[in-house]
Structures are given as C-alpha cells and as structure tokens.
Amino acid sequence: xxxxxxxxxxxxxxxxxxxxxxxxxxxxxxxxxxxxxxxxxxxxxxxxxxxxxxxxxxxxxxxxxxxxxxxxxxxxxxxxxxxxxxxxxxxxxxxxxxxxxxxxxxxxxxxx
Numbered sequence: 001x002x003x004x005x006x007x008x009x010x011x012x013x014x015x016x017x018x019x020x021x022x023x024x025x026x027x028x029x030x031x032x033x034x035x036x037x038x039x040x041x042x043x044x045x046x047x048x049x050x051x052x053x054x055x056x057x058x059x060x061x062x063x064x065x066x067x068x069x070x071x072x073x074x075x076x077x078x079x080x081x082x083x084x085x086x087x088x089x090x091x092x093x094x095x096x097x098x099x100x101x102x103x104x105x106x107x108x109x110x111x112x
Contacts, residue, residue: 013082014074018042018051030074038068046089056093066099073106084112 014028021042023032032053034040039057046052058068076082084100100112 033071036068058095
C-alpha cells in the first residue's frame, strides 16, 4: 500500500512508500497505526518497483464492522481541497472491502 495526501495546488503533504520497511513517511510527517488486532508486515513486490504494508488478522465476516484496519493521522491545518490516494493489492488475508472514514477531532468519524 502506498498512501499519499495532497492539497488543492497538488502539494504533497505526506507519503508512505514502505520501501525502507518502516512506518516513517518518505515525504512529510504523520503516523500510521493498526486497529483492533490487525497485524502487518512489510512485503516486497507490491508493484514493479515498491514494497507494501501487508495487513491481516481482520474480524470474521459479519463481525466487528469498521473496527479493524489502519489509522492514518496527518495534520492538514491550513490546507484546502485535500485528496487521499492509496493503492491496494488484495491477498488471501486482506479485508475484502475498504472504508475510508475521516475526522477533524480524532473522535467523530464520518464516511469519505
């Protein structure tokens, strides 16, 4: 997975590429964390050039909806027209659906 956020003028705010096999952004600043028992490892061959962050250990289908996955925290103070982009490659242990929720206070989330 590659995650990037940019603002209206196409200024990249934060990006993770996972090629260094750590959770330090390759551009900008922010944090990634795992939620509710989700596990992760770094995996090569995400695409032709990049490594990925392989997540697994999701709840059984029909259980714990929206409770597991990853959390991305990035400051967008003073930015407008924010866009989020990410790339996903599904595997045997990945979640079969994705939801993106956002919040300005890290408490009240709403679907993107």
